[in-house]
Amino acid sequence: MSREEQILAAATRLFAERSFDGVGVDAIAADAGVTGSAIYRHFSSKDEILAALFDRLIDALLIRIGEPADDPDAEIDGLIAAHVEFSIAHPELTIIWGREQAALAHVYRANLQRRQRAYVDRWIQALDTRYPGLSRDELAAAVRATHALMTSDTSRPASTRRIAGLGPLLCSLAKAALAPLGDPPPARVAGSS
Amino acid sequence: MSREEQILAAATRLFAERSFDGVGVDAIAADAGVTGSAIYRHFSSKDEILAALFDRLIDALLIRIGEPADDPDAEIDGLIAAHVEFSIAHPELTIIWGREQAALAHVYRANLQRRQRAYVDRWIQALDTRYPGLSRDELAAAVRATHALMTSDTSRPASTRRIAGLGPLLCSLAKAALAPLGDPPPARVAGSS
DNA sequence: CCAGATTGGAAACGATCGTTCACATCCGTG
């Protein structure tokens, strides 16, 4: 594990436990086994560390969702499973993702928002196909609601035990939450009733 | 509006926009029309301001939910409506609630957690009555998931427009999300099929 | 009008913040 990765791992842990503004570079460096000034051999600023974390986060997320499925229901199920699995596999990054976006310096924010929008658009596309007739604002709100539901375990106090079978539970809740968005569209060709 | 309320209003706005650690007492005071040191005429510390915000937040929430309803479905619907309406009426407090709990000083944390547990227990009771047979951990996870869904609009970028009919949409999504928890329990006395 | 309490401002405190700089150490390559 390179020093750079050690620093990122320490920053991930500390940013999640406290916050970006609540953690100093000296604390991150100490957790990585060096002194504060050594941070600047690997990152040009504290902000760049946070930006690197967001970049890795989106990478890990985009890798999980793969290529779109043809069947609308299968596509949504795949997106849900990927998102839930990510939030369980990387709880600390998930916490940072939901909490520290405003703390990201303006210089790096545009890039994060662009990649993030690509991810959300994939969701909106999937929902629009499966539940047609909704406005883009409504679709975006539904996506936000579903994402919040799936990452809700990160708001659990760190002391409490993570329950077994959490992933399937969150998947079923997320899938069910989308039901009121509408009935499935009619199949392209006439067939079964 | 008393100076104390002005300070709390300024703190609410700034803590929500930036974060607790990211806002200095001078900024809060300036927003309230005084200098930084004047803060300490009304609050003993910056932490006490945050504690006061949490206290008011729980107050506003507990007032909204009122007394428990007899019908399990009506009770859940009431809880959902109250929570959604609160998060829409007080978006800044909702942001702070979800983001700054760890920033609250240890001295004030126990009180917040006690009152918050009372609120969550009311939810767990309602869900346990309507969807019996689940473990307490599962119920707690479902409550967290539903709460996250209902407050998801606070993760919207501040620049985007809030959509009309957001409240009913979130209510229906929240209600539907609970469906996979199980079928309704049989009525106490034999009657309609 | 005056005594006392309330409220606010200016300045300063020690601490911590992110960052830089000068210097030492190490390591691979010639």
Add this chain to the structure above:
DNA sequence: CACGGATGTGAACGATCGTTTCCAATCTGG
């Protein structure tokens, strides 16, 4: 061995942090 680049340390920087202190202004009740 000599050398240059990569890596790390310790000290210091200006800035900002939360807080305290001292003093002035304002208000209130007798």
